[in-house]
Amino acid sequence: MLKLPVYLDNNATTPMDPRVLEAMIPYFTEHFGNAASRNHPFGWEAEEAVDYAREQVAKLVGADPKEIIFTSGATEGDNLAIKGVFEMYASKGNHIITCTTEHKAVLDTCKHIEKLGGEVTYLQVKPDGLIDLGELEAAIKPTTILIAIMYANNEIGVIQPVREISALAKKRGILFFTDATQAVGKVPVDVNKDGIDVMAFTGHKMYGPKGVGALYVRRKNPRVKVTAQMDGGGHERGMRSGTLNVPGIVGFGKACEICRLDMEEDTKRIKALRDKLENALLQIEESYLNGNKESRLPHVSNISFKYVEGEGLLMGFNKNIALSSGSACTSASLEPSYVLKALGLGDDLAHSSLRFGLGRFTTEEQIDYTVEQITTTVNKLREMSPLWEMFKEGVDMDKIEWAAH
Amino acid sequence: MAYSDKVIDHYNNPKNVGTLDKSAKNVGTGLVGAPECGDVMRLQIEVDDATGVIKDAKFKTFGCGSAIASSSLATEWLKGKSVDDALKIDNMEIVEELNLPPVKIHCSVLAEDAIKAAINDYRKKNGLEQIVFEERIH
Numbered sequence: 404m405l406k407l408p409v410y411l412d413n414n415a416t417t418p419m420d421p422r423v424l425e426a427m428i429p430y431f432t433e434h435f436g437n438a439a440s441r442n443h444p445f446g447w448e449a450e451e452a453v454d455y456a457r458e459q460v461a462k463l464v465g466a467d468p469k470e471i472i473f474t475s476g477a478t479e480g481d482n483l484a485i486k487g488v489f490e491m492y493a494s495k496g497n498h499i500i501t502c503t504t505e506h507k508a509v510l511d512t513c514k515h516i517e518k519l520g521g522e523v524t525y526l527q528v529k530p531d532g533l534i535d536l537g538e539l540e541a542a543i544k545p546t547t548i549l550i551a552i553m554y555a556n557n558e559i560g561v562i563q564p565v566r567e568i569s570a571l572a573k574k575r576g577i578l579f580f581t582d583a584t585q586a587v588g589k590v591p592v593d594v595n596k597d598g599i600d601v602m603a604f605t606g607h608k609m610y611g612p613k614g615v616g617a618l619y620v621r622r623k624n625p626r627v628k629v630t631a632q633m634d635g636g637g638h639e640r641g642m643r644s645g646t647l648n649v650p651g652i653v654g655f656g657k658a659c660e661i662c663r664l665d666m667e668e669d670t671k672r673i674k675a676l677r678d679k680l681e682n683a684l685l686q687i688e689e690s691y692l693n694g695n696k697e698s699r700l701p702h703v704s705n706i707s708f709k710y711v712e713g714e715g716l717l718m719g720f721n722k723n724i725a726l727s728s729g730s731a732c733t734s735a736s737l738e739p740s741y742v743l744k745a746l747g748l749g750d751d752l753a754h755s756s757l758r759f760g761l762g763r764f765t766t767e768e769q770i771d772y773t774v775e776q777i778t779t780t781v782n783k784l785r786e787m788s789p790l791w792e793m794f795k796e797g798v799d800m801d802k803i804e805w806a807a808h
Numbered sequence: 809m810a811y812s813d814k815v816i817d818h819y820n821n822p823k824n825v826g827t828l829d830k831s832a833k834n835v836g837t838g839l840v841g842a843p844e845c846g847d848v849m850r851l852q853i854e855v856d857d858a859t860g861v862i863k864d865a866k867f868k869t870f871g872c873g874s875a876i877a878s879s880s881l882a883t884e885w886l887k888g889k890s891v892d893d894a895l896k897i898d899n900m901e902i903v904e905e906l907n908l909p910p911v912k913i914h915c916s917v918l919a920e921d922a923i924k925a926a927i928n929d930y931r932k933k934n935g936l937e938q939i940v941f942e943e944r945i946h
Binding site for chain 1: 811816819822825827839841842843844845846847848849850868869870871872873875876
């Protein structure tokens with residue numbers, strides 16, 4: 404049975420797994436204690452629940468529970484990691500290396516670092532969205548203290564060569580931070596095998612609640628410290644003050660546990676659906692896959708349908724299918740996705756892109772329906788598109804003097 | 809962002825999609841916008857030489873729903889108008905009719921520009937002087 408509306412925007416957020424909600428509920432009402440209350444059973448219960456969740460989270464990424472700092476989410480984690488390392492290691496240097504396709508939470512934090520007198524190198528990515536390891540190595544300076552490269556990209560799903568990056572960082576005595584928001588819970592992430600020193604991730608991208616995430620901070624080889632960006636009661640080993648969000652943390656822990664246990668099976672099923680969707684949509688004339696096809700998250704696909712504008716395309720079915728577009732027609736700047744532009748895509752292709760993020764609750768019927776709806780709408784809009792007509796008539800559109808507005 | 813019912817209706821049932829013979833002397837073609845901006849509109853008018861009345865209008869648009877609706881509405885309004893009256897169509901009338909939110913006003917501006925460009929193309933073909941329009945910042 405086809406269930407509508409279809410949700411294919413799982414990179415933005417995921418629905419919460421009912422098992423997660425069930426685990427959380429008692430911590431709103433009967434077990435409401437403050438995990439920092441050391442003198443009575445309410446506090447003890449809360450602390451115990453947090454400790455258990457910390458183990459569940461740590462286990463998913465191969466960390467020690469003591470290395471998990473609970474945060475409000477990945478944006479806070481990105482801020483704490485970059486600003487915290489910059490402050491803590493100021494005596495060693497002030498140079499950070501990142502790349503142009505990072506999430507805004509990383510890019511804007513780096514801009515802030517520049518205002519504070521730090522130096523930041525923004526690596527370009529190759530047309531497939533991956534960074535060039537040679538360029539990374541060449542960018543390293545004696546003052547480099549941090550390499551901040553995301554695990555997997557939120558728009559195109561490409562997975563960066565994390566192990567090669569961390570090996571390089573280790574060789575040069577530089578810390579490696581990765582924003583693993585899109586990867587944790589979807590693909591096996593292991594902080595030791597992957598050589599990660601600091602890592603941000605969040606609950607709501609893996610069927611957990613919003614408003615809770617974690618920063619992994621390595622304790623051995625090397626022992627890493629970040630300067631707190633939130634001052635107060637000294638919670639979370641002094642790196643993040645603030646009363647712990649106990650129900651959120653319990654839910655996050657449960658979500659991590661489910662991801663760890665179900666990942667293999669979930670991935671197999673979701674990847675098969677993703678491939679079915681992608682193969683069918685790439686049958687459409689003048690449609691292109693964006694980003695590296697191999698090194699990629701199993702549930703993500705980003706496709707451009709040339710000569711059709713993304714937002715106009717979404718309108719054809721957005722009552723029934725939830726998707727994101729690389730077009731930014733609603734934004735005041737009219738600038739399309741900076742990630743797609745960083746791949747070297749022309750603005751026209753960037754404006755014509757759709758991002759598909761499948762998830763645990765996506766069904767095959769929904770995929771079939773999506774293929775049918777998108778194919779129909781693309782064809783309909785192309786009949787309405789002057790660019791499609793020119794393409795069909797063989798007009799060279801690069802030679803037209805467009806009146807940019 | 810939610811679209812108004814009128815935008816949705818034009819999007820689902822666009823009026824006057826198509827192509828007129830751009831080499832015909834009584835057909836004026838306006839092509840405005842740019843692929844990089846995510847909007848390209850082509851609007852065409854066919855003028856009755858004897859009366860100066862626009863007897864047909866067609867459009868094709870690459871763009872969002874509001875851009876499609878703005879051009880669809882423009883062709884409806886153009887049909888039956890004299891060329892001189894067509895020049896009086898103001899983008900804010902399109903905004904009001906379609907209930908466009910502020911971020912979509914540029915779609916109506918583009919439609920107005922397309923009308924003017926089509927009229928100028930028609931005038932050029934018929935040996936009439938080009939009308940110079942005030943530059944505006946979109």
